[in-house]
Amino acid sequence: MAKQLDKFKNVLSHAKEYGYVFQSSEIYEGLSAVYDYAQNGVELKKNIREYWWKAMVQMNENIVGLDSAIFMHPKVWKASGHVDAFNDPLIDNKDSKKRYRADVLIEDYVAKLDAKIEKEVKKATKRFGDAFDKAEFLATNGRVIGYKEKGAAILKRMGQSLEKEDLADVKALIEELEIACPLSGSKNWTDVKQFNLMFGTKLGASAESAMDLYLRPETAQGIFVNFLNVQKSGRMKIPFGIAQTGKAFRNEIVARQFIFRMREFEQMEMQFFIKPGTQKEWYEHWKEARMKWHMSLGMGEDNYRFHDHDKLAHYADAAADIEFRFPFGFKELEGIHSRTDFDLKAHEEHSGKKLQYFDHEENKSYVPYVLETSIGLDRMFLAVFSNSLQEEELENGTTRTVLKLPAVLAPTKAAILPLVKKDGLPEIARKILEDLQWDFNVAYDEKDAVGRRYRRADANGTPFCITVDHDTLEDNMVTIRHRDTMEQQRVKISELKDIIAQEVSFKKWLAKM
Numbered sequence: 001m002a003k004q005l006d007k008f009k010n011v012l013s014h015a016k017e018y019g020y021v022f023q024s025s026e027i028y029e030g031l032s033a034v035y036d037y038a039q040n041g042v043e044l045k046k047n048i049r050e051y052w053w054k055a056m057v058q059m060n061e062n063i064v065g066l067d068s069a070i071f072m073h074p075k076v077w078k079a080s081g082h083v084d085a086f087n088d089p090l091i092d093n094k095d096s097k098k099r100y101r102a103d104v105l106i107e108d109y110v111a112k113l114d115a116k117i118e119k120e121v122k123k124a125t126k127r128f129g130d131a132f133d134k135a136e137f138l139a140t141n142g143r144v145i146g147y148k149e150k151g152a153a154i155l156k157r158m159g160q161s162l163e164k165e166d167l168a169d170v171k172a173l174i175e176e177l178e179i180a181c182p183l184s185g186s187k188n189w190t191d192v193k194q195f196n197l198m199f200g201t202k203l204g205a206s207a208e209s210a211m212d213l214y215l216r217p218e219t220a221q222g223i224f225v226n227f228l229n230v231q232k233s234g235r236m237k238i239p240f241g242i243a244q245t246g247k248a249f250r251n252e253i254v255a256r257q258f259i260f261r262m263r264e265f266e267q268m269e270m271q272f273f274i275k276p277g278t279q280k281e282w283y284e285h286w287k288e289a290r291m292k293w294h295m296s297l298g299m300g301e302d303n304y305r306f307h308d309h310d311k312l313a314h315y316a317d318a319a320a321d322i323e324f325r326f327p328f329g330f331k332e333l334e335g336i337h338s339r340t341d342f343d344l345k346a347h348e349e350h351s352g353k354k355l356q357y358f359d360h361e362e363n364k365s366y367v368p369y370v371l372e373t374s375i376g377l378d379r380m381f382l383a384v385f386s387n388s389l390q391e392e393e394l395e396n397g398t399t400r401t402v403l404k405l406p407a408v409l410a411p412t413k414a415a416i417l418p419l420v421k422k423d424g425l426p427e428i429a430r431k432i433l434e435d436l437q438w439d440f441n442v443a444y445d446e447k448d449a450v451g452r453r454y455r456r457a458d459a460n461g462t463p464f465c466i467t468v469d470h471d472t473l474e475d476n477m478v479t480i481r482h483r484d485t486m487e488q489q490r491v492k493i494s495e496l497k498d499i500i501a502q503e504v505s506f507k508k509w510l511a512k513m
């Protein structure tokens with residue numbers, strides 16, 4: 001655990017030091033759970049967004065994009081259920097006066113049981129060596145089974161109590177498990193209360209005529225209210241999808257863990273409209289397709305898992321999360337939800353307008369069912385960034401810090417380095433830069449010894465360094481160094497563009513899907 005915390009601390013300081021993420025309004029002591037993306041962060045974020053957009057919109061004939069407004073008519077949020085049910089159960093510790101999400105306290109308790117299981121696995125791996133069969137161990141070891149059953153029972157009870165709005169039982173569970181306030185160690189808790197997460201604001205100049213609005217807590221509703229507009233204007237046939245990326249706002253109670261849980265964040269959502277009755281197959285389809293998208297980035301199969309929901313949201317008939325191994329454990333990265341016809345029907349009711357599709361094959365109209373895939377762009381950023389940040393021991397006994405970002409996502413694709421600041425080398429390096437910058441984000445760096453410049457590029461996540469030396473004057477060749485392997489190759493200047501393009505192209509990466 002200590003090592004994991006260290007890792008997380010490194011992630012935070014590296015993100016700041018290398019211009020990826022800054023605390024918002026830092027000179028005024030910062031604003032809690034709000035962050036700014038700096039010169040490198042904005043590029044990484046843009047590339048992740050594009051990687052998603054290409055996979056979802058460009059590569060699917062039947063999915064189109066949308067950019068709906070953040071402000072929406074207040075009735076939207078009544079219809080969607082957010083006014084009445086977008087709540088988190090909160091609990092206060094009377095001694096520390098700290099406020100927590102009751103469900104998160106319980107989930108953290110279960111995560112500790114999971115950590116105990118991992119510890120047992122580690123011990124057994126050591127004891128049995130090559131003969132160790134992990135799957136069999138997990139299925140048969142008494143202690144492991146005990147932890148697993150206990151965790152499952154706790155989550156089930158919590159899910160059922162939340163579903164029934166039995167908040168007294170949620171508190172009882174916290175007391176029975178003897179969960180203490182992480183800050184004070186005290187078990188002196190208030191009752192559990194519901195807290196609505198939407199931010200309110202006002203539209204209009206005078207107090208009397210002002211209209212109460214909400215900042216959208218998800219992008220999905222903008223898609224639902226435009227369903228028919230897009231279907232008609234695009235002559236879309238079911239099944240089809242509408243995708244959008246954009247800001248969402250939630251007044252999160254527990255906003256820690258850096259950009260994992262923010263009050264202003266960005267979502268990438270896709271609503272897929274289908275014939276009622278086909279939701280099971282489409283649910284499986286999108287679960288698999290989304291997992292493949294994650295796998296295509298090569299960040300390690302072991303770092304992902306599905307978590308099927310016991311507690312379903314008011315709109316869903318099936319739901320699963322894709323969880324990622326963040327530095328603080330496995331947590332939700334993306335949700336795949338089978339939303340039935342809940343949203344479109346609710347908007348029909350509240351707006352008085354029909355939101356139906358005429359199916360020519362069936363010769364009848366119906367309200368389509370919906371499958372949703374919903375991923376937080378900032379959470380994906382944290383997954384990529386934290387997984388890529390590595391300390392490597394080198395053969396010569398030194399270490400290097402390297403940010404092994406998938407090359408397709410890296411903010412800067414290549415750094416161009418003249419070996420020395422004279423003899424015409426900077427001029428050639430600048431010419432290479434000017435040529436490559438039509439196609440890629442590239443950087444020029446002539447300060448310090450070349451070894452230090454390599455380290456700087458490694459820590460920045462730049463996949464290639466291109467060094468111009470005295471031989472270049474004779475042979476028009478340069479040295480290209482690969483960040484991950486540190487291998488160096490001598491290549492013609494004229495070949496650079498193709499070499500880089502091959503490694504960073506969306507096709508190369510997305511084709512793995």
Ligand code: ATP
Pocket residue numbers: 218250252259260261262263265266267332333334335374375376377378379
């Ligand atoms: P959680 O249980 O972690 O609060 P959620 O189930 O409420 O998340 P959804 O409403 O399903 O999340 O939102 C879809 C996705 O949006 C999540 O999988 C996550 O990646 C992202 N997301 C949700 N809330 C936040 C937040 N406060 N900060 C950053 N990303 C978020």
